[in-house]
Structure formats: structure tokens, C-alpha cells
Amino acid sequence: MYKILFIDEQQEDIDSFKDYIEEKDLEGIFEVLDKYPLKSLESMIEEVMSMHVDAVITDFRLNEYKENIDYNVPYDGTQLVEGILSEREDFPCFVLTSFDDEAVGKSEDVNIVYIKGILHGTEKETKAKATFLDRLKNQIIHYKSKLEKAELRLIELLEKSKTQELDAFEEDELLKLDSLIEKSLDKKYVVPDTVKRTIESKSLSELLNAVDELKKKLE
Amino acid sequence: MRNLPFRDDASIPVRTYQGPDLKNYRDYKDHLRNDFKKKCGYTNCIDDWFGGVSTFQIDHFLPQSKYPKLKTKYSNLIYSCSYVNRAKSNDEGNYLDPCNENFNTHFFRNDQGAILPFSTSSKAVYMHKRLKLYLKRYSIIWTLEQLEQRMEILRTLIENTNDDGAKELFVQITMKYMDYKKYLRAQ
Numbered sequence: 001m002y003k004i005l006f007i008d009e010q011q012e013d014i015d016s017f018k019d020y021i022e023e024k025d026l027e028g029i030f031e032v033l034d035k036y037p038l039k040s041l042e043s044m045i046e047e048v049m050s051m052h053v054d055a056v057i058t059d060f061r062l063n064e065y066k067e068n069i070d071y072n073v074p075y076d077g078t079q080l081v082e083g084i085l086s087e088r089e090d091f092p093c094f095v096l097t098s099f100d101d102e103a104v105g106k107s108e109d110v111n112i113v114y115i116k117g118i119l120h121g122t123e124k125e126t127k128a129k130a131t132f133l134d135r136l137k138n139q140i141i142h143y144k145s146k147l148e149k150a151e152l153r154l155i156e157l158l159e160k161s162k163t164q165e166l167d168a169f170e171e172d173e174l175l176k177l178d179s180l181i182e183k184s185l186d187k188k189y190v191v192p193d194t195v196k197r198t199i200e201s202k203s204l205s206e207l208l209n210a211v212d213e214l215k216k217k218l219e
Numbered sequence: 220m221r222n223l224p225f226r227d228d229a230s231i232p233v234r235t236y237q238g239p240d241l242k243n244y245r246d247y248k249d250h251l252r253n254d255f256k257k258k259c260g261y262t263n264c265i266d267d268w269f270g271g272v273s274t275f276q277i278d279h280f281l282p283q284s285k286y287p288k289l290k291t292k293y294s295n296l297i298y299s300c301s302y303v304n305r306a307k308s309n310d311e312g313n314y315l316d317p318c319n320e321n322f323n324t325h326f327f328r329n330d331q332g333a334i335l336p337f338s339t340s341s342k343a344v345y346m347h348k349r350l351k352l353y354l355k356r357y358s359i360i361w362t363l364e365q366l367e368q369r370m371e372i373l374r375t376l377i378e379n380t381n382d383d384g385a386k387e388l389f390v391q392i393t394m395k396y397m398d399y400k401k402y403l404r405a406q
Contacts, residue, residue: 049276052284052308178354181351185301186305189270190356192402194402195359195399195402195403196355196359198402204331204362204395205221205223205331208369214373214384214388218379218380218385
């Protein structure tokens with residue numbers, strides 16, 4: 001079961017997205033959560049993160065209709081997605097728009113932008129083989145399996161390092177995997193690789209120990 | 220290789236907040252931060268490195284999606300770094316509450332400060348993988364804190380005893396600390 005979050009300022013569009021998923025999700029693997037955009041980009045990103053979903057789908061224009069919200073939304077869907085991706089590398093995100101050119105132009109990654117027509121049946125008329133839902137599912141599965149593979153290998157290397165010293169290639173691989181997993185959780189405050197390389201065991205722990213011994217002696 | 224304790228007594232969190240239930244669980248953050256001694260409940264890393272307090276979040280021990288009534292209950296909240304909070308997600312698995320359990324009987328650290336589970340504790344083994352407690356950042360933050368603590372100890376010893384050995388160690392520890400800081404600043 002995958003939890004997906006749909007963001008739109010209009011209840012009507014939220015409902016039609018839910019109808020679309022209900023109609024197309026024959027395997028019943030999606031649970032749809034929804035949210036109106038909040039007043040600030042920062043609080044919206046925080047809210048999205050705290051909902052712990054597997055993917056985020058947002059409308060491009062979030063400040064167009066005022067039937068369901070009574071405030072100004074100072075960001076659009078691509079800005080929201082970029083904000084999410086700046087916190088979590090490669091997190092599955094999509095932008096839906098009726099104004100494809102504008103959204104594509106504003107987004108750094110054109111592959112995340114989809115035309116809203118898919119919600120109203122125009123998908124059938126296009127020649128595209130993969131429906132939006134297939135892409136969504138594949139993106140989530142791909143993302144999860146990439147991280148799982150990285151984790152398995154990292155744990156393997158960590159286990160190995162308990163009994164023998166890793167060679168330089170393995171050390172490098174270990175650091176890369178560690179960073180990859182760290183960035184997938186929070187890209188903003190990762191520990192730089194240069195610092196990770198400085199971890200040294202013996203001399204440091206001896207030094208810390210020496211202080212503790214001296215303290216016991218002098219007190 | 221020696222096993223070091225996962226956390227010291229001074230960093231054991233105690234939930235002291237006795238006030239009314241707040242409507243928004245985020246409003247508890249200051250209380251939680253104090254009660255958790257400014258440290259992540261699951262990793263024991265202090266909140267003043269790499270982004271500091273702003274990156275620390277409030278974890279729902281039992282996930283809010285499955286236990287909506289516990290969303291704003293203080294007893295269900297854990298001060299945690301963004302890394303473990305996001306790794307935990309909505310998982311309801313077998314977790315140890317850092318306030319109610321002696322974590323030192325479930326986890327230990329190696330010489331580098333890396334967090335490791337005792338193989339006898341199935342909950343710790345589960346948490347170690349699920350919360351990705353194996354990440355290097357936790358041993359780095361532990362190391363920085365250890366160095367700072369020893370600098371403070373030595374400073375007091377030098378002030379009180381003027382001991383030459385303490386002075387010598389103070390220089391060595393400070394130099395190590397400065398090495399780390401140099402790399403951090405280069406970020």
C-alpha cells in the first residue's frame with residue numbers, strides 16, 4: 001500500500017484526482033491523502049514531511065481559486081517540489097498542470113510535470129503507453145528499491161569492517177552509500193565526506209580515556 | 220575494542236511537562252527540547268551541530284496516522300533529529316521509548332562512537348536498521364561532543380590544579396577538535 005499526497009487549493013480538483021485514482025487503481029495499492037496549500041512554502045514543506053507519504057503530487061497553480069482557502073499562496077507547484085527535493089534527494093514528486101508550457105519551463109526536471117487532462121480521460125486519446133498512475137507506481141518502487149539496495153550493501157560493508165579492514169575501494173563505496181542514504185533523509189544538513197573520512201578510532205579513544213583517567217587521579 | 224555506553228546519565232530524557240494538552244503538537248517543542256536534554260531521543264546526538272534546533276523534529280512514538288488521539292499527547296512525543304524521524308515514518312514496529320527504557324542495555328558504541336545494538340535485544344536490532352542508526356553522522360556528532368566535554372573537564376582541572384599533564388592533554392584534545400572544525404567550516 002502506497003500513501004500518496006495530493007495538493008490543490010480547490011476541493012473540486014482534489015475530488016477529481018481521487019476519482020481518477022479510484023477508477024484506475026485496480027490493484028488497490030494507493031491511499032490518497034490531500035491537503036490545501038498552506039500560507040508559506042516553509043510551513044507547507046514541514047507539513048508534507050510530517051505526513052510521511054511515499055509520493056507527492058501537486059497542482060501547478062496553487063493560488064488560482066479562492067473557494068476553499070481565503071489567503072494568498074506565494075508559491076507554485078514546481079517551487080514546492082523543488083523545496084521538497086532540496087530536503088530529500090530524489091523523493092518521488094509530480095506536478096500536474098493545465099498550463100504545461102509554463103510549468104515545464106519553470107521546473108528543472110521536465111519529467112515530473114504532467115498535464116491535468118489525464119484526470120479527465122484525455123489519457124486514453126494519447127499514444128503514451130504508460131499512464132500517469134503507472135509512472136507514479138514505478139517511480140515509488142524504483143526509489144524504494146534503490147535505497148534498499150544501497151542499505152543492504154552498506155550493512156554488508158559495515159559487517160565486514162567489524163572483522164577485517166576494508167580496502168580503499170570498499171571504504172569509498174561505504175562512504176558513498178552512507179551519503180546516499182543520509183541525503184535521502186535530509187539533504188540540507190548532511191555531514192561532509194571530508195569529516196567522515198577523519199573518523200579515527202584508536203588515537204582518539206585513547207586520548208579521551210587519558211582525560212578520564214587524569215580526572216580520576218586529580219580529583 | 221571496548222564497548223562504550225550509548226548515553227551517559229546526564230542525557231537520559233525525562234518527560235516533566237505537566238501543563239494542559241496543546242492543540243498543535245509542534246508547540247511542545249521547547250518543553251521537549253528541555254526534557255530531552257537538547258538531544259535526539261533515538262540517537263542521543265546533541266542539537267547544535269549541522270543545522271541545529273531547526274532540523275530537529277517531533278516524532279510520534281506511536282504514529283499519528285494510526286493513533287490520531289495521541290497526536291497531541293505529550294507522553295507520545297519524542298524530540299528527534301530529522302534523520303530518524305523520517306526514517307521511522309509511519310512505522311509502528313517494535314520501538315523502545317528513550318524515556319522509559321534503559322537504552323544502555325540495548326545499544327552500545329564502539330571506539331568511534333558508532334551506535335550498535337546488542338544482538339540479545341531484538342528491538343534494538345530492529346531499530347538500528349529501521350532508523351538507520353548505522354549512519355556515520357552519529358559517530359561524528361558523538362565525537363565532537365566528547366571532545367568538547369573533555370575540553371571542559373581539562374579546563375576545570377587546569378584551573379584547580381595547574382597540572383602539567385592536564386595542560387598537555389588539553390593541547391592535544393583542542394588540536395583534534397580544531398581539525399574537525401576546520402573540515403566543518405570548509406563545507
